[in-house]
Amino acid sequence: MxxxxxxxxxxxxxxxxxxxxxxxxxxxxxxxxEKQADNFQKDLVKSWGFDEEE
Ligand SMILES: [Zn+2]
Known part of the structure; x- marks a missing residue:
């Protein structure tokens, strides 16, 4: 890992x-x-312009 x-x-x-x-x-x-994959997914979503609701 x-x-x-x-x-x-x-x-x-x-x-x-x-x-x-x-x-x-x-x-x-x-x-x-797991944590990195989670952060990566969030960054990816941001880069697409969809901000996740907290
Ligand atoms: Zn590395």
Whole structure:
């Protein structure tokens, strides 16, 4: 699992692992952990212009 502190939106790529697509950190090549994946998803949503309601 990736343990990098801060991951930029564009540093994430999606890799196929069997039947599932896993968000992976390009810089270290490791899959994002749960918290990182959660943050990434929020950043992604923001980049699309849909802000999540808290
Ligand atoms: Zn990383």
């Amino acid at each position: 990736c343990e990098c502190g801060k991951i930029h939106l564009f540093e994430v790529e999606f890799k196929l692992a069997g039947m599932t697509v896993v968000p992976t950190h390009k810089n270290c090549g490791d899959p994002l952990n």
